[in-house]
Amino acid sequence: MLEMRGITKVFPGVKALDDVNFVVKKGSIHALVGENGAGKSTLMNVLSGWYPYGSYSGDIVYEGEVCKFSNIKDSEGKGIVIIHQELALVPYMSIGENMFLGNEQGKKFAIDWDKTHAEATKYLKIVGLTESSKTLIKDIGVGKQQMVEIAKALAKHARLMILDEPTSSLNEEDSQALLDLLLEFKKQGMTSIIISHKINEVSYVADDITVLRDGKTIETLTRGVDDFSEDRIIRGMVGRELSDRFPKRQGVEIGDVALEVEHWNVNHPVYTEKKVIDDVSFHVRRGEVVGFSGLMGAGRTELAMSIFGRSYGTEISGSVKIHGKEVKLHSPRQAIDAGLAYVTEDRKGSGLILSNPISINTTLANLKGVSRRGVIDHDKELAVAEEYRKKLNTKTPSVQQNVGNLSGGNQQKVLLSKWMYADPDILILDEPTRGIDVGAKYEIYCIINELVAEGKSVIMISSELPEVLGMSDRIYVLNEGRIVGEFDRGEASQEKIMACILATDSDAKEKKQ
Amino acid sequence: MTTKSKILDFVQKYTMIIALVLVTLFFTWRTGGKILMPQNITNIISQNAYVFVLATGMLLCILTGGNIDLSVGSVVCFVGTVGAVLMHKDLNMWLAVVVMLLVGLAIGAWQAFWIAYVHVPPFITTLSGMMVFRGLSNVVLQGKTMSVTNEKFVQIFGGGANCYVKDVFGGSEINILCLVVGVLACVLYLFFTFRNRSTRSRAGLEVESLLKTLVKAVVIVAVVIFFTLRLAQYKGLPMALVWVAVVILIYTYITSKTTVGRYLYAIGGNETATKLSGIDTKKIYFFAYANMGLLAGLAGVLTIARLTSAQPTYGQNYEMDAIGSCFIGGASAYGGVGTVPGVIIGALLMGVINIGMSIMGVDANYQKVVKGLVLLAAVIFDVVSKKKNS
Numbered sequence A: 001m002l003e004m005r006g007i008t009k010v011f012p013g014v015k016a017l018d019d020v021n022f023v024v025k026k027g028s029i030h031a032l033v034g035e036n037g038a039g040k041s042t043l044m045n046v047l048s049g050w051y052p053y054g055s056y057s058g059d060i061v062y063e064g065e066v067c068k069f070s071n072i073k074d075s076e077g078k079g080i081v082i083i084h085q086e087l088a089l090v091p092y093m094s095i096g097e098n099m100f101l102g103n104e105q106g107k108k109f110a111i112d113w114d115k116t117h118a119e120a121t122k123y124l125k126i127v128g129l130t131e132s133s134k135t136l137i138k139d140i141g142v143g144k145q146q147m148v149e150i151a152k153a154l155a156k157h158a159r160l161m162i163l164d165e166p167t168s169s170l171n172e173e174d175s176q177a178l179l180d181l182l183l184e185f186k187k188q189g190m191t192s193i194i195i196s197h198k199i200n201e202v203s204y205v206a207d208d209i210t211v212l213r214d215g216k217t218i219e220t221l222t223r224g225v226d227d228f229s230e231d232r233i234i235r236g237m238v239g240r241e242l243s244d245r246f247p248k249r250q251g252v253e254i255g256d257v258a259l260e261v262e263h264w265n266v267n268h269p270v271y272t273e274k275k276v277i278d279d280v281s282f283h284v285r286r287g288e289v290v291g292f293s294g295l296m297g298a299g300r301t302e303l304a305m306s307i308f309g310r311s312y313g314t315e316i317s318g319s320v321k322i323h324g325k326e327v328k329l330h331s332p333r334q335a336i337d338a339g340l341a342y343v344t345e346d347r348k349g350s351g352l353i354l355s356n357p358i359s360i361n362t363t364l365a366n367l368k369g370v371s372r373r374g375v376i377d378h379d380k381e382l383a384v385a386e387e388y389r390k391k392l393n394t395k396t397p398s399v400q401q402n403v404g405n406l407s408g409g410n411q412q413k414v415l416l417s418k419w420m421y422a423d424p425d426i427l428i429l430d431e432p433t434r435g436i437d438v439g440a441k442y443e444i445y446c447i448i449n450e451l452v453a454e455g456k457s458v459i460m461i462s463s464e465l466p467e468v469l470g471m472s473d474r475i476y477v478l479n480e481g482r483i484v485g486e487f488d489r490g491e492a493s494q495e496k497i498m499a500c501i502l503a504t505d506s507d508a509k510e511k512k513q
Numbered sequence B: 001m002t003t004k005s006k007i008l009d010f011v012q013k014y015t016m017i018i019a020l021v022l023v024t025l026f027f028t029w030r031t032g033g034k035i036l037m038p039q040n041i042t043n044i045i046s047q048n049a050y051v052f053v054l055a056t057g058m059l060l061c062i063l064t065g066g067n068i069d070l071s072v073g074s075v076v077c078f079v080g081t082v083g084a085v086l087m088h089k090d091l092n093m094w095l096a097v098v099v100m101l102l103v104g105l106a107i108g109a110w111q112a113f114w115i116a117y118v119h120v121p122p123f124i125t126t127l128s129g130m131m132v133f134r135g136l137s138n139v140v141l142q143g144k145t146m147s148v149t150n151e152k153f154v155q156i157f158g159g160g161a162n163c164y165v166k167d168v169f170g171g172s173e174i175n176i177l178c179l180v181v182g183v184l185a186c187v188l189y190l191f192f193t194f195r196n197r198s199t200r201s202r203a204g205l206e207v208e209s210l211l212k213t214l215v216k217a218v219v220i221v222a223v224v225i226f227f228t229l230r231l232a233q234y235k236g237l238p239m240a241l242v243w244v245a246v247v248i249l250i251y252t253y254i255t256s257k258t259t260v261g262r263y264l265y266a267i268g269g270n271e272t273a274t275k276l277s278g279i280d281t282k283k284i285y286f287f288a289y290a291n292m293g294l295l296a297g298l299a300g301v302l303t304i305a306r307l308t309s310a311q312p313t314y315g316q317n318y319e320m321d322a323i324g325s326c327f328i329g330g331a332s333a334y335g336g337v338g339t340v341p342g343v344i345i346g347a348l349l350m351g352v353i354n355i356g357m358s359i360m361g362v363d364a365n366y367q368k369v370v371k372g373l374v375l376l377a378a379v380i381f382d383v384v385s386k387k388k389n390s
Helices: A040-049 A071-076 A095-099 A114-125 A142-155 A172-187 A199-205 A230-238 A300-307 A332-337 A349-350 A358-370 A378-392 A407-420 A438-453 A467-470 A494-512 B003-013 B015-030 B040-048 B049-063 B071-087 B093-117 B122-141 B153-156 B174-204 B211-234 B239-257 B259-269 B271-276 B281-307 B318-328 B341-359 B362-390
Strands: A002-011 A016-024 A029-033 A057-062 A065-067 A080-083 A159-163 A191-196 A208-213 A216-222 A257-267 A275-285 A291-295 A314-322 A325-327 A340-343 A426-430 A455-463 A474-479 A484-486
Touching: A002 A040, A002 A275, A002 A426, A016 A040, A016 A208, A016 B281, A029 A040, A029 A172, A029 A199, A029 A230, A040 A080, A040 A159, A040 A191, A065 B153, A071 A080, A080 A142, A095 A114, A095 A142, A114 A142, A142 A159, A142 A172, A172 A191, A172 A199, A172 B049, A199 A230, A208 A230, A216 A230, A230 B122, A257 A300, A257 A455, A275 A300, A275 A455, A275 A484, A291 A300, A291 A467, A300 A340, A300 A426, A332 A340, A340 A407, A340 B281, A349 A407, A349 B271, A358 A378, A378 A407, A378 B071, A438 A455, A438 A467, A455 A467, A467 A494, A474 A494, A484 A494, B003 B015, B015 B174, B015 B341, B040 B049, B040 B211, B040 B239, B040 B341, B049 B071, B049 B259, B049 B281, B049 B318, B049 B341, B071 B093, B071 B281, B093 B122, B093 B153, B093 B281, B153 B281, B174 B211, B239 B259, B239 B281, B239 B341, B259 B271, B259 B281, B271 B281, B318 B341, B318 B362, B341 B362
Parallel strands: A016 A216, A029 A191, A029 A208, A080 A159, A159 A191, A291 A455, A291 A474, A340 A426, A426 A455
Antiparallel strands: A002 A016, A002 A057, A057 A065, A208 A216, A257 A275, A257 A314, A314 A325, A474 A484
């Protein structure tokens, strides 16, 4: 039904997709798996016309015809509908209004609400929802919202449905219902592509599995022909060799416990009854690099931010001890003063002021260091920025350059400068190498080694397993807000970590049944 | 850099100054030079004193993320009302001024509290203030005019025929004090510029080329001397200019040299990053709006002095003049960008357009049309140039 041939998509500095071939049979469920950043979503965005024809190379052949989609409307016209990971529903509109948003029923200047709701009810029935189509989206749970998204896709006369991580925010029960619904649709001739991290779900529902890794197609497994076991799929996903990509750390002595967190609980800031972090305890020692591994949405960022002065979540409970002394951190200021630093994963959104120069960004978290009684010493500020530019080897014509003009790797270095200048004892680095090139990654790793050599502690949150394995002295595995594994440097492996995550997924499932 | 991109860079950096020069030249031509007559130059400053003061305060609010304060016109009126009533009751003039400023500050703090700590959108909070304080002024004045008869007050705050700094040197044809102040300002400017330059180059920091500094210095000195000469030919330094200068100096310092100022820019640049850097963003919002109230109080003082009375209709559309000046003066509608000198130039540009058109005898309604279009053009320029940069 669909064939994508030799798809290559290049972003500035990264080849997101490299000659990808992808074939979907009519009336089947095809799973697309791979690590974070393997290119799954990019491939689907190419297919749906989000990246218009011309911005990639290669051909999309759909029902025997080469397609050149220039926007999403084009692909939807052909019956290709994508359901994104983040639900695209308007909370204060009703189910019916949401389902036909952009596709209003009736005449151009007179929406036919009776028809809208009648149609909506029809499709809601198909997906097994009994809610009135006039119910507001905000009043139904996430599981049902996901079903509304599917009903919305059906209302667009979808023949090829793409689901990007459809179960990532659902509990086991809702996930099961959704997967069964997909199987039901298959019987009626619907074709689906499902992107998922949850290997157990994939092997339950898929007819074919295509594995992507680093923007390349690795293999396609077919049910009944190939081994469909979880181990086999994981091997395909992570099977890359660890080479000398990580600088050696020598003579760093691991000392006393620097940070100890006990029985940490955090609830979601909006859906306040939802537990995001569930009874997490961990510790970090002086001179130690501790990796936090887990899938996207496992709660790693939420854990870090909630510790860093309650920057995330509600109903936070638990204790934080720094150098053995219990501290109360109610604001980022208190956390910084206690010796913590949180280097965000989202350097553009919540890390740097892109429209300001390097110097201003460098001193932002410790303006006291360059000011007296509230008056800034601009010359000292420039000197500090210059010192850190040299120390971290940031490539820029001058520290008065706006951060927005720098490359990702250099921006990351400025962000690190800012937090190093705040002189913390414990640094939490959230995805410190996301979206930067290999050379800059190596430099960041060297900086991490220097930090621990100075006796600081580093917590590194990373979705890249090789990085976690290559850099950490100890690794915690987080899944669904709980710590589900702890490994020492020697005993950890990609397979073990993955297996750890999957085991807890299926544990939870068994408990439910 | 090629010559073309150099010129583009220059134009972009000094757009509003260039615009001000062009507009001034245009009106000099159209009015046969009348706009540069000593009296008109004095008028541009005295008539617009309130705009300079309000725009400076408004800038701080806008810096936090394009937030505006709609209530300032009404606050000006209310503070003026309070002052008129107090002085009518023969309260000591300085005491009355202090009370007026405190009333402004209190109103600012009231609004700032809701904005900063309860997260009521600034637009709504200050829209409410706009209605409340307009209403209260009407209530207190019972819809009537109350005249301000305290001559000393009127003179010190820039009203009446005699509101100029006394020439202690007793010049007759020309005001000598005014010239002395002008020359002194130039000397101070040159001193600080070159001292700064030498300390920086000694510390091994980057400095702009000597030629550039010299050209800049020559232009600034020439402009200052020209204007002080003009003022000296009329009646000397208007008192309003003294107050405006004090405000400009203080707030230029705050925005460029202090940590509070830095945080205002930081919030507008990236609020989350600022918060995560351990900065109490609520306090900064509070500061911006409470300060706006204080400056609205000062504008109230200047307004009733200049008009020698308080009326329930005073201060109408003042907020729009202030907001307009900020955006014309290069403040970004998204926050984080803008300077006090820039805003002053924006206000001057509006003032020149106003007075120029008045001299030309353009209908007041057309004046509004022109001012509206200038505002839009300035913001379009900001948005487009930003897009090009990213």
